[in-house]
Amino acid sequence: MSFDVALILQSVPQILEGVRLTIQLHLISLALGTGLALGLALLRISPNPLLSWPALIYIYVFRGTPLLVQVAIVYYGLAQFELVRNSALWPILREPFWCAILAFTLNVTAYTAEILRGGIQGVDRGLIEAGRALGLSVRHRFTHITIPIAVRLSIPAYGNEMISLLKGTALASMITMYDVTGVARVIVSRTFAPYEIFISAAIVYLALTWLIQQGVKLAERRFNRYLRK
Secondary structure, three states: OOOOHHHHHHHHHHHHHHHHHHHHHHHHHHHHHHHHHHHHHHHHOOOOHHHHHHHHHHHHHHHHOOHHHHHHHHHHHHHHOHHHHOOOOHHHHOOHHHHHHHHHHHHHHHHHHHHHHHHHHOOOHHHHHHHHHOOOOHHHHHHHHHHHHHHHHHHHHHHHHHHHHHHHHHHHHHHOOOOHHHHHHHHHHHHOOHHHHHHHHHHHHHHHHHHHHHHHHHHHHHHOOOOOO
16 A cells, blocks of 8 residues: 655645634634533522423433534534524524534533532632631632632643544534645545545644644643642
8 A cells, every 4th residue: 555645744734724624613612602601600500400301411411412413413404494494593503503503512511510510619628618717709719719729620621621622523524624624634535545634634623623722732821820839
């Protein structure tokens, strides 16, 4: 079997054309999902079962089913309902980009909510009691004690979720989008060299993953600076 290194070098610049779309899908979904996840995490830890159980079911469903299936349901399934086609959201939901954003957002919300829940519940109860003894209100204890510590505890797992989402964006190519994987598939159809082309795509993904890892390390240093001797 021949191996064309030159083809890999030639393909990387072409595949980089899909990086912009990959980053857009990643950042928009991550931002929306993280915002929704905070509210979902608070519902998840609520003592009221009317609030906690719906959150638990949502998390179970989206963590228990493949992202590929979720993307397919959103893109192919929603169009089956006349109510959706006649709604004001149809101009958005008929676009592959926004279908991908919706699917990725719903998925990352479930995973991030569990990460934040673990961070919130991992805060030492003694610190909460100390805040109460100092006369801090519930809101101030949550914003000044619970949230900063929970964020610090959640950063490693959240970094893993960021990387998982980056790799998950490759599924956007399934719904006719030219992200990194989509561009690679087009080049494969022209060159009939899947081995070299997908190695080129892997190199691009590795570079993006490295950037995320460096960002997570900086965040960990920032939030853990008070713990260093």
